[in-house]
Amino acid sequence: MNGVHDMGGMHGFGPVRPEADEPVFHADWESRAFAMNLLLGWVSGQNLDASRHGLERLAPADYLGASYYARWALGIAQNALESGLATAEELAEGRVLVPPRPDAPAAATAEAALNAACTGGWYARDPDAPARFAVGNRVRARKTAPTGHTRLPRYVQGAVGTVVLVHAPHVLPDASAHGEERAEWLYAVRFAGKDLWGEAAEPGASTAIDAWESYLEPA
Amino acid sequence: MHDHHDHADAGGGTAMSEVEARVRALETVLTEKGHLDPAALDALIDHFQTQVGPRNGAQVVARAWTDPAFADRLRQDATAAIGELGFLGQQGEHMVAVWNDASTHHLVVCTLCSCYPWPVLGLPPAWYKSFAYRSRAVREPRRVIAECGHDVPAGKQIRVWDSTAEIRYLVIPERPDGTDGWPAERLAALVTRDAMIGTGVALPPDPAPQSPAEDAA
Numbered sequence: 001m002n003g004v005h006d007m008g009g010m011h012g013f014g015p016v017r018p019e020a021d022e023p024v025f026h027a028d029w030e031s032r033a034f035a036m037n038l039l040l041g042w043v044s045g046q047n048l049d050a051s052r053h054g055l056e057r058l059a060p061a062d063y064l065g066a067s068y069y070a071r072w073a074l075g076i077a078q079n080a081l082e083s084g085l086a087t088a089e090e091l092a093e094g095r096v097l098v099p100p101r102p103d104a105p106a107a108a109t110a111e112a113a114l115n116a117a118c119t120g121g122w123y124a125r126d127p128d129a130p131a132r133f134a135v136g137n138r139v140r141a142r143k144t145a146p147t148g149h150t151r152l153p154r155y156v157q158g159a160v161g162t163v164v165l166v167h168a169p170h171v172l173p174d175a176s177a178h179g180e181e182r183a184e185w186l187y188a189v190r191f192a193g194k195d196l197w198g199e200a201a202e203p204g205a206s207t208a209i210d211a212w213e214s215y216l217e218p219a
Numbered sequence: 220m221h222d223h224h225d226h227a228d229a230g231g232g233t234a235m236s237e238v239e240a241r242v243r244a245l246e247t248v249l250t251e252k253g254h255l256d257p258a259a260l261d262a263l264i265d266h267f268q269t270q271v272g273p274r275n276g277a278q279v280v281a282r283a284w285t286d287p288a289f290a291d292r293l294r295q296d297a298t299a300a301i302g303e304l305g306f307l308g309q310q311g312e313h314m315v316a317v318w319n320d321a322s323t324h325h326l327v328v329c330t331l332c333s334c335y336p337w338p339v340l341g342l343p344p345a346w347y348k349s350f351a352y353r354s355r356a357v358r359e360p361r362r363v364i365a366e367c368g369h370d371v372p373a374g375k376q377i378r379v380w381d382s383t384a385e386i387r388y389l390v391i392p393e394r395p396d397g398t399d400g401w402p403a404e405r406l407a408a409l410v411t412r413d414a415m416i417g418t419g420v421a422l423p424p425d426p427a428p429q430s431p432a433e434d435a436a
Contacts, residue, residue: 008330008381010354016366018346018418024268026345029242034342035263036245036255038309043254052332068333068348070238076245086248094244100252107255110262117266120309120338123385151383153330155357165315170384186384188315197358205377207357210384 001053002145004060008155009197030069035113037072042108042116044083049177053149054078124168125183132185132213137163139189140219141211149177152215156207160219161191164208172212184212267342275306276339276389277410280421281403283316284394294318297389301339311338311387317380318391319420324375325390326364326417328356329382336387340412347416357381367418390414392421 007013025031041051055063055075062074080086084101108116133139141156151173165188175182190208193201249255279301283290293300297314301307307314314336317325329335330353335343346352346367356363360377364370371377380388392414398406401424413419 005331007350007354008357010350013349013351013354016346016349016351016355016363018367018413019344022344024342025264027239029239031264031268032246032260033242034267035260036242036249038263039255039259040249055332064350066238068345073238073242073245077241080245080249085252085254086245090248091241091244094240094247096248096251100254104254107250107253108259109256110258113256113259113263114266116309117263118308120307120312121385122312124313151331153381153383155330167313167315167384167386170313173384186386188380188386190378200358202359202361202377204375205360205379207360207379207381209381210386212384 001056001147001149002154003056004063005056006154008153025069029073033069033073033076037076038117039108039113040076040079040085043105044079044085045105046079046083047176048121049149049171049173050179051075051079052173053177054082056149123171125171127169127185128183131166131187133163133166133187133216133218135163135166138219139163139187139211139216141189141191141209142215142217144215146174148174150174150215152211153209155196156189156191156209156211159191159195161189161195161208164188164190167210170212172214174212174214184214187211187213187216189216267337271306271308271338272341273339273410273412273415274407275304275341276336276412276415277407278304278403279306279316279339279389280391280410280415281407283391284406285401285403293391301389306338308338310334311336313386314339314389315386316389316391317378319393319417321393322375324364324371324377324417325388326356326360326377326379327382327388327390328353328379330354330357331381331383334382334385334387336389339389340415344412364418367413369413369419390417392419395421395423397424 058074077091090097140160143157167186169183170186172182172184188208189211190206193205283293293316297316301314333348357379360379409422411419414421
């Protein structure tokens, strides 16, 4: 979807301001929101792609107006509501008002949570067809405006770049976020700065994105 | 407007009482309904505060600087090579290492959200997740790196990597001059988080006494 999350190239957000000796979390609630987001995904069945898409679906003003973990808190609440784990009234009042969803999986234990964090997922899949593109091929990022999830940023759409890495087939977020698992070959494609930003490009700068095969066409 | 933007983008934002109350309500309701175990929350928070961080990535870099066979494996299959050191896990499942050299400087960003290689670098700093960094790193990387405190030499190409998939990129900075013969543990202390994102470079060797023996004397 063409959301405000797709920020590559935008103006107006000011300078980058590193913070000296920054803590991992700036407040306890940030750490609770962070960990809750990881744990809730396993209970709600919402995968990583659906979780990202959840944040993208926040109203633009909410997305832009919230700090990072405040945005996660909005995403968790949205996930809890959509998956039937809590009601809006319960979250407003902070107490249980209706029985739990009977088919929800049990809460992850500390051991299971740590094990999952240390193991992670695995998004590569075995190929069932040869890769369409090879390193060195010139490719164009397709123009697209899907209403659902995609990981093809607007700033590369229509631009021609060069394949610099052929990774492996990976789970396609555009399908996975909506409950369908399908893998496609994944490539790193590098675009010259001038092909993205024209005269405004910095000399000698280029940007690569990771692009699934259906994001690309021969150029 | 300006205050609001600064605040939200830097990691504060949204009236504290409101967001705190929202998070507390979520935790209370989900816990009491049996969907969440607070002990699991505590365990994850502790893990990400104490068990992962840029010192892990620094060990990878220092090993690559001192062990050519490891460096080759890191180039061929970074996931497997980093796995040898035990630094795999969530958000580090598929790793690619990119090498800075005399003509090339690499920079990593996630314009669409906040993808970052947790097992080797820990959780990302607020600026990495800021709208300013996400919007500008791809359009004016040289200026962004300068704002972070490093001036990339004029002749160097800057190669930005926008993490749009589950591949996580780790920058291998150039080894500082004057560190010949240093063991990996000593070199690792020169490898900063920013050097492995690309907003900085490895620290120069400390001009202070060169050996513990001299120091003691």
